[in-house]
Structures are given as C-alpha cells and as structure tokens.
Amino acid sequence: MDDVFEQLWQHYLDSCFLLSQPLSASSPFAIITAYNPLGQVLEPCQNRLRDRALQCDIEQLRVPYRMIIGAATDLSHMEKSWALFISKTQATALAKKYQQNAFYYVDAGVLSLIPCLAGDRQQVIGDFSQHVRIVSELPEICD
Template sequence: MENVIDMLWQDYQKTEFLLTQPLSNDFSFAIVTAHNPLGSVLTPSQNRLRDRALQSKILEYRSPYRCLIGAAPDLSHMEKSWAIFIDKDQALELGREFGQHAIYYVNQGLLSLIACFEPHRDEVPMGLFHQRLKLVSDLPEL
C-alpha cells in the first residue's frame, strides 16, 4: 500500500489549478477537495455528493472561498476543489474529515503540499502558486 501512496504523493506534486480569476498573494488559503477519498476513485455522482457536503462545511467557517479545479498537467485527471481562506490547522482538520491524503496551502504566494494523516511526511514546498495557475473562462463540469 505504501507504494500506491508514494505514487499518489508524486502525482500531487505535479498538480496545476484551474481558476476563473486570480487569487491575491496577500492572504493565506488552503486548497481542499472531497473527491476520491484516500485515493479511491468514486463515480462523478458520489464525488458531487461529497463536494456538496464539503461546501456546506466550508460555509460554517464564514470565510471567503473560491471554487477551482485541481488537475494533472495533461488534464487527464481533475478534481473540484475549494480555495478557502482558513488557517493551516483548520485546513488539515477539513482534509482529514473528508478523507484526503493531503491538502495544499498557499502562504505569501508559496504553494505547499501537506499530508493529512502521515505526520512523518515533510511539508513539500512546490514553488509559486501563480506558476501552477491556469486562468480559464469557465471551469469544466466534473
């Protein structure tokens, strides 16, 4: 099982983000998804139900948020995600609640990957968030 997680961990580090508008570097935010918990591939309808539950939870924070898509560089895999203006601890708690191996966190424009369940994994710096950002006019339907 560790090999599968290691492979996923490598894939997570290649993720790019599709947004309809840029986000400011002035604020820290988390990027969290509810899709495909713990690496299991769910149906689109199962993922939509999980996403609605995540959005309801996000509303409880009473913080700004934006929809975005986390995607493989070739767009062969995409997951609806949310940029949420919450702190790192809240983001990790949210990631764990929705069964995610990891979350992304952006602080002063710098993107990092953080494990939700494996404290021995170091936070992985991934460079400038805007370099992984692709602005699109509309987000794809998933």
C-alpha cells in the same frame, strides 16, 4: 510510505489549478477537495455528494472561498476543489474529515503540499502562480 502512496504523492506534486480569475496571494489559503477519499476513485455521483457536504462545512466557517479545479498538468484528471482562507490547522481538520491524503496551502504566494493522514513531510512546491491556468470558464467535472 508505500509505493501506491508515493505514486499518489507525485501526482499531487505535479498538479495544476484552473481558475476563472486570479486569487490574491496577500492572505494564506488552503485548497481542499472532497473527491476520491484516500486516493480511491469514486463514482461521479459519490464525489458530488461529498463535494456538497464539504461546501456546507465551508459555508459554516464563514470565510471567503472560491471554487477551483485541481488537475493533472495534461488535464487527464480533474477534481473540483475549494480555495478557502483558513489556517493550516483548520485546513488539516477539514481535509481529514473528508479523508484526504493531503491538501495544498498557499502562503505568501508559495504553494506547499501538506500531508494529513500519513507522514509529516510538508513539501514546498514553489510559486503558486506557476501552477495556475486562468480559463474563461471552469470545466464541468464528469469523471
């Protein structure tokens, strides 16, 4: 992997998730965003369009889903994302469609980072609950 991707990968590993209420760990789920494809920062309007398209694709899957915010631990960067109860194979296809380098997968409460465009080193991050911050209201994404 090149240095830029390695740096992005480290940011992915160091992320936290903002939720307005806890998610059940009884069923596996993926966390996917459409923001900033291939790690390239887009204008907010472009990210919103991509997010709407992803939400339409998710609705067509007819599976439970919930909005979630993926963020740097210092909250300096945030991306609107979706927690959806699908298989890892389905999640890989969806993340690839939106040109994401990786997505998160939670199974039995364990958070993993799954690459989908480069490499194959799935990485276990740890207990999902340790990476969650429950907030009274999800923030608006403005960047």
